[in-house]
Amino acid sequence: MLYARDFASTCRIALVGGEPAGFVIGYRRPADPSCLFIWQVAVDERFRGLGLAGRMLDDLLHDDVVSPPVRILQTTITDDNAASQQTFRSLARRWNDAPMVVTPLFESAHLTHPSDAAHHEPERLYEIGPSM
Template sequence: MGGEPAGFVIGYRRPADPSCLFIWQVAVDARFRGLGLAGRMLDDLLHDRTITPAVRTLQTTITDDNVASQQTFRSLARRWNDAPVTVAPLFESAHLMHPSDAAHHEPERLYEIGPPM
């Protein structure tokens, strides 16, 4: 924005299903938060007609305590023709830490959005 990097999205197409876009990370610089940039970047990826096949399903993982990300992806689903959102367990805390690590890591839930209705 204004010539300054404001954010990024990291993701990939699932090799077994190239119509599924897995989003690994979305980040927006603190100076630019609250402007809807995360949603706009995701919208651009979903609706990029230069890439085939078109995205039919989007997946990401989100921890239970990351309300901002949950809201970002649920809002995306609403904009994407009220696409259904399913949430399923993926990684529990024990899967995400080394046995010698005392730090707790929240479980990661798999969010799947689509296909659009």
């Protein structure tokens, strides 16, 4: 709710039959407002396969009301999240076959406290944009 309140111009919610079906949470990078960082994309399992994630992302990229226009999109994805990787590869293709560069950002040691039993996979930075 805080993201929707404070970053409404960079968040989206999908409704199907008036029911919340998914959301995208993002923000403009303070150092570069033309860069949109996507923090979370989620679609309720009942509504997967309808292209909702892609449509919400497309809507953010092509929002003519917000200035400056998005020229770079960033997100982080773990190596084991094939669905997210495919969502952003598809986005790059739809965005005029924009280049996509994947680089290391956070390694497991950055994300997992030594006392935690759970292990967090490394997060790779995905940068997409025709203006890169």
